[in-house]
Amino acid sequence: xxECKFADxxxxxxLNKLSEEKRAQFEEHYFNCPSCFQTMTERxxxxxxxxxxxxxxxxxxxETEQTRKAAVWDxxxxxxxxxxxxxxxxxxxxxxxxxxxxxxxxRTQSPQFYLDDHQTRGQSITLISDAIPSRFQWQAxxxxxxxxxxxxxxxxxxxxxxxxxxxILPDEVKNKMLPGVDYSYQVKAFSKEGTLIAESSKIQFTxxxx
Amino acid sequence: MxxxxxxxxxxxxxxxxxxxxxxxxxxxxxxxxxxIVSFRVKKSLGSYMPDWEDVVNEIMLNAIEKxxxxxxxxxxxxxxxxxxxxxxxxxxxxxxxxxxxxYAPEPTAYPQPHEHVENKERAEMVARHLxxxxxxxxxxxxxxxxxxxxRDEVAQxxxxxxxxxxxxxxxxxxxxKKMMKK
Numbered sequence: 001x002x003e004c005k006f007a008d009x010x011x012x013x014x015l016n017k018l019s020e021e022k023r024a025q026f027e028e029h030y031f032n033c034p035s036c037f038q039t040m041t042e043r044x045x046x047x048x049x050x051x052x053x054x055x056x057x058x059x060x061x062x063e064t065e066q067t068r069k070a071a072v073w074d075x076x077x078x079x080x081x082x083x084x085x086x087x088x089x090x091x092x093x094x095x096x097x098x099x100x101x102x103x104x105x106x107r108t109q110s111p112q113f114y115l116d117d118h119q120t121r122g123q124s125i126t127l128i129s130d131a132i133p134s135r136f137q138w139q140a141x142x143x144x145x146x147x148x149x150x151x152x153x154x155x156x157x158x159x160x161x162x163x164x165x166x167x168i169l170p171d172e173v174k175n176k177m178l179p180g181v182d183y184s185y186q187v188k189a190f191s192k193e194g195t196l197i198a199e200s201s202k203i204q205f206t207x208x209x210x
Numbered sequence: 211m212x213x214x215x216x217x218x219x220x221x222x223x224x225x226x227x228x229x230x231x232x233x234x235x236x237x238x239x240x241x242x243x244x245x246i247v248s249f250r251v252k253k254s255l256g257s258y259m260p261d262w263e264d265v266v267n268e269i270m271l272n273a274i275e276k277x278x279x280x281x282x283x284x285x286x287x288x289x290x291x292x293x294x295x296x297x298x299x300x301x302x303x304x305x306x307x308x309x310x311x312x313y314a315p316e317p318t319a320y321p322q323p324h325e326h327v328e329n330k331e332r333a334e335m336v337a338r339h340l341x342x343x344x345x346x347x348x349x350x351x352x353x354x355x356x357x358x359x360x361r362d363e364v365a366q367x368x369x370x371x372x373x374x375x376x377x378x379x380x381x382x383x384x385x386x387k388k389m390m391k392k
Contacts, residue, residue, distance in 0.1 A: 008376075011354075011355075011379075015355070015358055017358075024297075027250060027293065027297070028289075028290055028293045030246065031243070031246055031250075031289035031290065031292060031293035031296075032287050032289035032290060032293075034242075037245075037246055037249070040249075041245075041249065042383060042387065043383065044249075045332070045333070045336055046336060046340070046351075046355075046383060046386060047355050048333055048336075049333045049334075049336035049337040049340060050337075050340065050351060050355045050356050051355070051356070052333055052337070053333070053334070053337035053340075054352075054356045056337060056341070057337055057340045057341050057348070057351075057352075057356075058348060058351075058352045058356060060345075060348075061345075061348060061349060061352050062352075
């Protein structure tokens with residue numbers, strides 16, 4: 001006799017493992033398939049007994065399983081003396097120490113965030129200078145090898161790289177900047193390997209009209 | 211209401227639409243679909259819900275009325291027609307219960323066979339027979355149904371193919387059926 005193609009779903013249906021869609025399909029199916037319904041009721045009777053009297057039906061299997069687990073535990077740890085346990089504890093402490101001391105320092109060598117258009121992720125740089133500046137200054141970032149400052153007026157106007165946490169705006173740039181126009185500046189910090197590790201937000205400023 | 215199947219004709223005053231067509235024989239329809247509707251309702255509401263039998267009776271009554279009044283036009287099978295009525299009634303029942311109770315009824319994964327003494331006795335008998343199965347069948351049933359591992363996980367654990375797992379489960383079922391008949 002050819003088995004119904006839905007027969008495979010019986011167990012999963014009874015054990016509530018079917019998705020909502022499949023469950024509805026199968027329910028409609030067994031209203032129309034006496035063979036599946038018959039198999040399902042027999043299976044349901046068996047599963048009900050298994051769930052209800054499992055510890056009694058499978059007492060021997062459960063006991064063997066427990067014994068096997070205990071044997072595995074003994075095999076792994078049975079040979080260990082108090083001295084071994086103490087050594088294992090010291091070893092675990094060392095691993096934890098290394099993990100928490102070395103990993104944070106490794107982190108600074110890898111890219112910490114990415115940029116997309118206007119979003120900034122990772123740490124940020126706090127800018128100190130805020131008025132119209134000849135001198136731009138920002139808080140130094142640990143592990144920063146150099147900083148790149150950029151001034152925009154919607155388009156890039158000027159950029160410069162420095163290892164200090166400040167920069168003096170050259171006169172030729174100042175002379176290009178017009179009163180009443182909005183400008184912005186931003187500072188990015190790079191590691192020795194050239195990886196971007198921090199950036200400031202974009203600060204807007206206007207040169208006052210005389 | 212337990213006599214519904216045997217005494218449907220007088221209870222509902224139903225008459226067969228076309229006695230020559232087994233699909234239209236209302237007695238046959240009740241006899242065939244009541245167990246299916248009961249199974250579906252118990253699975254959805256949980257057999258511990260005291261009113262599950264009332265829900266089943268309402269569904270059957272509704273189905274018979276629609277069949278008699280010609281609302282069933284034969285666009286789908288009778289099975290699908292009764293399935294649709296059943297599903298809608300279950301949803302209505304759960305909605306109604308959600309309003310009157312703090313928590314809506316939730317079916318348990320496997321309710322204990324407590325609702326009838328004979329069900330409990332039968333479950334006891336099934337359990338006793340299962341205890342006597344050969345270890346290779348018991349192990350499969352333990353992993354697959356009791357611990358609810360997937361077919362692939364059981365296959366991996368026992369070093370056999372997933373197909374073999376299904377075969378062994380089906381065979382265990384056959385053995386159980388045979389033992390129950392004795």
